[in-house]
Amino acid sequence: MKLANALSLRSELQTRIRQLESRLDNNALVQEGESPAEDPMELLRELEEDYAQLEELIARINRTNSTTEAGEGGTLSDLLARRECMTGRLRILRDFLNSASAVVNRRTVGEIRIRSAVNVRELQKQVDRDAKALRELDETIQEKNWTTELVEL
The missing domain is CATH 1.10.287 (Helix Hairpins)
Known part of the structure; x- marks a missing residue:
């Protein structure tokens, strides 16, 4: 199997x-x-x-x-752990970017201006790179899933 x-x-x-x-x-x-x-x-x-x-x-x-050896990435278990951590990190970064890029409308000139505490554009580029790396990692894992025989106990 x-x-x-x-x-x-x-x-x-x-x-x-x-x-x-x-x-x-x-x-x-x-x-x-x-x-x-x-x-x-x-x-x-x-x-x-x-x-x-x-x-x-x-x-x-x-x-x-x-x-199961998965090349330079170690074992398949190692790749799964990496994927889980990358997925969690990306979720947090995406939520943070959503908050950081929210537009706060001012009704009058005298109201306090709200601005992002980070460079949203640069952080978004990093999130995009990380998302691509996660997709590639997931493809590697899926390939191993379809080519690896299950060991017997």
Whole structure:
């Protein structure tokens, strides 16, 4: 199985587990003399099976990521950590730029002038360069996902 397929399966399992949680909640209580729409014990059994499968899959994905060389960037795990940090940094910078470039309208000449505390144009150029680097990093990660076989436990 390719790593990309394992990642897709992990997402499906996580979705199924969330659905099972909702179904369990919906069948936790019933009116006296009535039966639940679904057997909660059967749902709990399915939940246990799905979590066991998810745990094995996550372990295989993590082991694959930590052993897959990704060139000069280190392992695939290293690239994933870099991507997560770059994504968080870019989100903060974009939010900051949005605030720094906001136009504050004055109604009278006597009102206090508000100006940006940073050079928005230069910072935007940096954000654009960082966004391009993030896209390239993500492409590298995606390529590895589609070409790397998942390791066995």
